[in-house]
Amino acid sequence: MKKVKIILACTLLVVVNFGAIAQDATSEEKVPFKDKLFTGGNIGLSFGNYTNLIISPVIGARLNPKVYAGLGIEYQYTKDKRYDPALTYNQYGGRLFAQYNIRPTLFAHGEFAGYSMERYTTLLKKERNFVPFIYFGGGYRQMISERSFFSVQVLFDVLQHKYSPYKAWEPIFSVGFGVGI
Numbered sequence: 029m030k031k032v033k034i035i036l037a038c039t040l041l042v043v044v045n046f047g048a049i050a051q052d053a054t055s056e057e058k059v060p061f062k063d064k065l066f067t068g069g070n071i072g073l074s075f076g077n078y079t080n081l082i083i084s085p086v087i088g089a090r091l092n093p094k095v096y097a098g099l100g101i102e103y104q105y106t107k108d109k110r111y112d113p114a115l116t117y118n119q120y121g122g123r124l125f126a127q128y129n130i131r132p133t134l135f136a137h138g139e140f141a142g143y144s145m146e147r148y149t150t151l152l153k154k155e156r157n158f159v160p161f162i163y164f165g166g167g168y169r170q171m172i173s174e175r176s177f178f179s180v181q182v183l184f185d186v187l188q189h190k191y192s193p194y195k196a197w198e199p200i201f202s203v204g205f206g207v208g209i
Contacts, residue, residue, distance in 0.1 A: 064089045066096075127167075135166060175207065182201050185200065
């Protein structure tokens with residue numbers, strides 16, 4: 029429980045700092061809010077004995093030249109044919125994130141997510157649990173045009189809920205994109 033309180037306090041500190049940085053954007057020219065909005069997300073596919081499909085759209089805003097923030101939803105379907113019968117999972121949930129540009133192409137990332145996750149209690153019986161995640165990490169963002177980008181990031185699940193599928197300090201890699209609305 030003490031670990032959870034420390035992680036939540038750190039997360040709150042990061043969110044407050046992102047907010048303070050966002051308010052310090054006095055040098056940016058006045059850009060209409062609609063021009064600061066972007067949409068995008070991640071798509072993941074793997075096929076074979078372990079099939080995995082992930083769809084994760086996001087919507088966000090560039091709060092200032094250094095800070096991006098947004099929210100998203102995610103759906104994940106998994107079929108593991110290494111077992112007989114094959115195991116299938118359907119996971120879904122949402123997330124809130126913030127990114128701080130350390131350099132024009134490098135960013136720090138913080139995120140809170142919560143998912144309704146299935147897990148097998150026996151070979152034929154599943155149960156569904158809410159699993160919270162706190163991700164920290166960073167990535168690389170390459171602008172494709174003035175209002176679109178491609179990104180690659182690595183995150184770590186620092187909360188480590190008992191039903192988290194990630195081991196401590198196991199990296200989570202993702203590739204995404206964003207397009208101005």
